[in-house]
Amino acid sequence: xxxxxxxxxxxxxxxxxxxxxxxxxxxxxxxxxxxxxxxxxxxxxxxxxxxxxxxxxxxxxxxxxxxxxxxxxxxxxxxxxxxxxxxxxxxxxxxxxxxxxxxxxxxxxxxxxxxxxxxxxxxxxxxxxxxxxxxxxxxxxxxxxxxxxxxxxxxxxxxxxxxxxxxxxxxxxxxxxxxxxxxxxxxxxxxxxxxxxxxxxxxxxxxxxxxxxxxxxxxxxxxxxxxxxxxxxxxxxxxxxxxxxxxxxxxxxxxxxxxxxxxxxxxxxxxxxxxxxxxxxxxxxxxxxxxxxxxxxxxxxxxxxxxxxxxxxxxxxxxxxxxxxxxxxxxxxxxxxxxxxxxxxxxxxxxxxxxxxxxxxxxxxxxxxxxxxxxxxxxxxxxxxxx
Amino acid sequence: xxxxxxxxxxxxxxxxxxxxxxxxxxxxxxxxxxxxxxxxxxxxxxxxxxxxxxxxxxxxxxxxxxxxxxxxxxxxxxxxxxxxxxxxxxxxxxxxxxxxxxxxxxxxxxxxxxxxxxxxxxxxxxxxxxxxxxxxxxxxxxxxxxxxxxxxxxxxxxxxxxxxxxxxxxxxxxxxxxxxxxxxxxxxxxxxxxxxxxxxxxxxxxxxxxxxxxxxxxxxxxxxxxxxxxxxxxxxxxxxxxxxxxxxxxxxxxxxxxxxxxxxxxxxxxxxxxxxxxxxxxxxxxxxxx
Numbered sequence: 001x002x003x004x005x006x007x008x009x010x011x012x013x014x015x016x017x018x019x020x021x022x023x024x025x026x027x028x029x030x031x032x033x034x035x036x037x038x039x040x041x042x043x044x045x046x047x048x049x050x051x052x053x054x055x056x057x058x059x060x061x062x063x064x065x066x067x068x069x070x071x072x073x074x075x076x077x078x079x080x081x082x083x084x085x086x087x088x089x090x091x092x093x094x095x096x097x098x099x100x101x102x103x104x105x106x107x108x109x110x111x112x113x114x115x116x117x118x119x120x121x122x123x124x125x126x127x128x129x130x131x132x133x134x135x136x137x138x139x140x141x142x143x144x145x146x147x148x149x150x151x152x153x154x155x156x157x158x159x160x161x162x163x164x165x166x167x168x169x170x171x172x173x174x175x176x177x178x179x180x181x182x183x184x185x186x187x188x189x190x191x192x193x194x195x196x197x198x199x200x201x202x203x204x205x206x207x208x209x210x211x212x213x214x215x216x217x218x219x220x221x222x223x224x225x226x227x228x229x230x231x232x233x234x235x236x237x238x239x240x241x242x243x244x245x246x247x248x249x250x251x252x253x254x255x256x257x258x259x260x261x262x263x264x265x266x267x268x269x270x271x272x273x274x275x276x277x278x279x280x281x282x283x284x285x286x287x288x289x290x291x292x293x294x295x296x297x298x299x300x301x302x303x304x305x306x307x308x309x310x311x312x313x314x315x316x317x318x319x320x321x322x323x324x325x326x327x328x329x330x331x332x333x334x335x336x337x338x339x340x341x342x343x344x345x346x347x348x349x350x351x352x353x354x355x356x357x358x359x360x361x362x363x364x365x366x367x368x369x370x371x372x373x374x375x376x377x378x379x380x381x382x383x384x385x386x387x
Numbered sequence: 388x389x390x391x392x393x394x395x396x397x398x399x400x401x402x403x404x405x406x407x408x409x410x411x412x413x414x415x416x417x418x419x420x421x422x423x424x425x426x427x428x429x430x431x432x433x434x435x436x437x438x439x440x441x442x443x444x445x446x447x448x449x450x451x452x453x454x455x456x457x458x459x460x461x462x463x464x465x466x467x468x469x470x471x472x473x474x475x476x477x478x479x480x481x482x483x484x485x486x487x488x489x490x491x492x493x494x495x496x497x498x499x500x501x502x503x504x505x506x507x508x509x510x511x512x513x514x515x516x517x518x519x520x521x522x523x524x525x526x527x528x529x530x531x532x533x534x535x536x537x538x539x540x541x542x543x544x545x546x547x548x549x550x551x552x553x554x555x556x557x558x559x560x561x562x563x564x565x566x567x568x569x570x571x572x573x574x575x576x577x578x579x580x581x582x583x584x585x586x587x588x589x590x591x592x593x594x595x596x597x598x599x600x601x602x603x604x605x606x607x608x609x610x611x612x613x614x615x616x617x618x619x620x621x622x623x624x625x626x627x628x629x630x631x632x633x634x635x636x637x638x639x640x641x642x643x644x645x646x647x648x649x650x651x652x653x654x655x656x657x658x659x660x661x662x663x664x665x666x667x668x669x670x671x672x673x674x675x676x677x
Binding site: 036037038040077175202203204205209210212213214216217220233236237241243244245246261264265267268 | 514650
């Protein structure tokens with residue numbers, strides 16, 4: 001009775017997920033995500049995915065015959081909190097490997113600490129500098145598991161040029177956010193390399209709400225496509241103000257434009273319809289049926305955002321690495337993460353291979369979706385980055 | 388394209404003008420920069436959003452309800468800060484600090500309640516656009532300009548044609564003399580705060596409709612301050628001119644010089660204006676009040 005009560009308290013306090021009655025100690029795996037703050041919806045979805053994966057693995061007997069003990073901490077959307085969560089996981093909880101985050105600025109802050117502490121961390125930050133701080137150098141203990149912002153910008157440019165036949169692009173980027181500028185740069189570079197023309201390339205100051213001066217400028221160059229590597233709110237405002245000024249061109253955008261917020265910020269689906277955006281996963285694919293079923297059985301509600309997949313995939317990649325490492329040792333797990341090859345995941349095309357030179361996925365594709373007039377999102381195609 | 392940019396600039400400037408007038412009103416009578424104006428902008432934006440969203444009433448009704456609320460809130464702020472400080476004979480610096488505190492407090496509470504989220508109105512209000520020749524004029528911009536003009540007209544009627552307006556003008560000339568003439572100076576000051584609060588509320592709500600509703604929306608109060616300084620502190624016409632000028636400057640600098648450093652360049656222009664005309668565009672050189 002006492003033991004059950006203790007377990008219950010632990011679960012409440014630190015989000016411990018599963019316990020084993022077996023003699024061997026569980027393997028401590030840390031996870032860092034946003035459980036409070038403005039991005040807590042994404043973070044709790046990510047945690048739900050991670051917990052589900054750990055439960056599944058433990059139900060099948062765990063890893064190396066031992067159970068996984070998942071400890072989840074909150075980074076509150078702040079780099080300093082992310083760093084202290086990582087330190088706590090490594091120093092106090094003795095985690096041997098850590099999952100998360102999907103925030104570039106937070107993972108950028110954790111990366112140098114991971115180099116000191118020598119406990120690997122794998123997450124979905126989009127900024128390639130998280131693992132490659134400068135050309136030719138790689139952070140030994142940090143790994144990324146989604147296409148980088150540079151690859152996402154490149155994929156969008158190829159989709160626009162090759163599949164939609166667009167030739168004159170305008171790019172609008174938030175100068176204060178590397179998520180935005182790195183996608184914008186890659187898009188412009190690729191679009192020009194393919195033979196297209198970038199008629200307008202505008203970087204605006206962060207926090208801008210009125211984009212009409214830029215849109216008027218863009219309109220005078222008569223582009224046939226506008227690339228908006230933005231968060232949902234800014235992207236929606238830009239599209240709404242474009243329509244208000246009579247600029248009706250194809251809109252290509254980042255994966256954030258998949259949020260429902262985007263529709264509201266656009267001023268309704270009539271403005272948002274036709275927008276193409278990247279998306280990590282095609283949830284409508286029949287192969288996801290078991291995943292949806294397991295998720296709904298556990299949480300009593302359907303999956304809300306794609307961040308669920310981040311958490312879920314991270315844990316399976318970690319489990320694979322521990323299995324191949326053959327021992328519960330951070331250094332051995334690090335080596336195994338570096339050589340992940342053809343491991344099944346939910347994102348992309350369902351297979352994951354790590355590039356040892358960049359610690360980023362090899363040829364991981366992304367889906368391109370289109371917002372339809374009825375408010376649904378239609379999968380257009382799966383597109384691969386060119387290395 | 389230049390004409391379109393001027394239209395864009397006026398649409399931004401008319402909002403600044405409306406903000407600046409409310410800000411200027413309090414400065415006019417008390418010689419104090421009242422930063423709780425920023426709190427009222429944010430409250431106006433959030434209350435009209437909440438009312439429209441959760442009570443499912445039409446957006447104009449929500450805006451009207453929210454204006455009444457911010458007017459009362461502003462009067463309440465006067466009651467619990469300025470009045471107490473005035474009765475104790477504290478200088479205007481203390482009220483300046485108190486008003487900044489109110490601004491930050493309200494912003495912090497809104498960050499907490501909204502969890503820092505940015506939200507948009509669920510349904511469009513004044514959406515769409517009309518064209519005159521090559522010019523595209525969004526209804527929301529035209530509507531805001533119209534509402535600004537109506538507000539300013541009503542305000543000038545109140546200031547110049549009513550007994551309350553006469554009292555405010557008398558008090559802004561000299562609070563002591565007005566008191567000696569037997570005026571209820573507490574009521575006048577509270578009335579000014581109420582009017583200023585309603586102006587902040589209407590602008591906040593419209594900013595929310597036009598852009599988005601977020602806890603830091605009250606930061607537009609700084610644009611109000613700059614507009615007032617440029618136009619001439621305490622001068623209502625100057626506040627309108629200052630607001631329009633800043634809006635136009637911002638837009639034209641973004642369009643023709645550089646987008647990413649537009650805020651910096653805009654302020655550099657403002658510094659030049661102030662060097663050439665320290666009393667502001669429409670201001671007279673005055674001695675310090677209080």
